[in-house]
Amino acid sequence: MNLDYTPDQKAFRDEVRAFLAENLPERLTDKGRAGRPLTKRDHEEWHAILNSRGWLAGHWPTEHGGQGWDAVQRHIFEMETTAAGAPRIVPFGVMMLGPVLLKFGSEAQKAHYLPRILDGTDWWCQGYSEPGAGSDLASLRCEAVRDGDHYVVNGQKTWTTLGQYADHIFCLVRTSKEGKPQEGISFLLIDMATPGIEVRPIRLIDGSVEVNEVWFSDVRVPVANLVGAENMGWTIAKYLLTHERTNIAGVGFASAGLAALKRMAKGQMDRGRPLTENPHFAARLARIEIDLMAMATTNLRVVSAAAAGQAPGPESSMLKVKGTILRQEINNLAKTAAGPWALPFQSEALEGANDAIGPEGTRRATATYFNNRKLSIYGGSNEVQRNIIAKAILEL
Structure with missing residues (x-):
């Protein structure tokens, strides 16, 4: 899924990787990969680390505390942070309200609220x-x-x-x-x-x-x-929702989920052989990976339009539908890969309090599967998004 990056883009990717290696707390990555929920303090800690580098809202203009990243830089940052196991940036201030204020807010609102989003004063x-x-x-x-x-x-x-x-x-x-x-x-x-x-x-x-x-x-x-x-x-809401639906596609998180699924499947045995060698399982895995590659390309096109100052159109609805379905398919296949370890639904397993419950990666497979059923509902249900696609693209 790697793009043919230019030398400048490769240099930026290496810069992000070096920053993550030096500044991403291992405590947070361990917590996330074990499936334990992050606290408000965890999120605030990571936000502060990113903000100290000017990367919490890298897509914002430089005059408002961002870096003015283009679409490819945003893609690189998302892919590298999720691959490294970094916490997700809480989207409501940075990804949703920030762009709304930048486009529709008064100068007084921008001056007051934007810095407070970045420094964590307002949640x-x-x-x-x-x-x-x-x-x-x-x-x-x-x-x-x-x-x-x-x-x-x-x-x-x-x-x-x-x-x-x-x-x-x-x-x-x-x-x-x-x-x-x-x-x-x-x-x-x-x-x-x-x-x-x-x-x-x-x-x-x-x-x-x-x-x-x-x-x-x-x-x-x-x-x-x-x-x-x-x-x-309503005009503002549509602008915000197109950004939300693009973010919901979650290419980086789907990629990280797919990588975790592959690691889990390699460690799970099926009739004496790794699960990845089961033809039926391998075919499902390959289909998901192909779909993810196609979605990543579409996601870049939509974000490029947003970076050029355009609110994404019905393509964001396509991403919302495909992205949420794809992430749910990954969760479903992870639950399958977990085998009997997916069956227990115990508080100890859900909270990650007992590391002896199941091999690494299996402890929260069921909980993640259930929680992510919401993906196809929030941000506008997938049924509604299909109606938007039918009207706006197919003219039905």
Whole structure:
């Protein structure tokens, strides 16, 4: 899957590798490869290390603390960090809100919020989905009513990832009920410490908390926290979601998952021979690798358009569909490769507290499989993405 890099690109790749070898804490890589969940402090530690080098938001312009990386540099950075076992950059501030503020935010908003994203002062979460307004986001009902210099927000958001850690949330809110539903939505930045906000954790099947409900009861938000014009939120939301869907493709994470799967399969025996020599298993593995190579090429085209200042079009929906399916196929095959070690669903195995439970790589195969069923739902379900593809590309 390597590109035919130019000398400058190879030099950048070597620079990234050298940085990772010197600065990536082994404690974090060991934790990630063992399948143990990372804490907020773990993420903050890694973010700070990257930010000290100016690489936390390398795709941002240099005047705002980034490096102005082009698409190939971003690809190289993602591939090298995931291959090294580095933690994922938490996307909400760096990958989602940052690009939105750079394109739609006021100068005051950029000056205030962008540095705080980089230095870790603010931890953001995303307030989009609601009960009854998930993939059909235009039907959202969380309301913001203008009252002088403030909006008064009432309603509920759900499936708010890492909301238990966040001190800020960017929200889609309804500011008008006139016309089409999409025409009455605004994009609002809200301090989670504001009176009237309640976060209620949603416990997952493995007992962990990753997503939350967020309730708003007469929450007063300054009008200055409106991004873009009032009722312009749908345009901003589409811009953000195309970036989110491109990121969801997760080429680097799929590549790292495939490499881990190969290591696991080599260590698992099937009738006295390594599982990788089983023809049926090897064929499934080869098909996944071929699909991943094709997706990586498409991903580069889409990110190149974004780097040129264009919001990705329906191609991002294609990446979202294919990328999530591919990652789920890797998880499914890893569960198969784990064999009987995939069967136990014990807290000790899930938390990685007992290294004696199963060979390396098998301990969280089942938990990862179940958790990543969400990939084809969030960011707009794959069924909805197929409708977008049919309308925008096939004109059906």
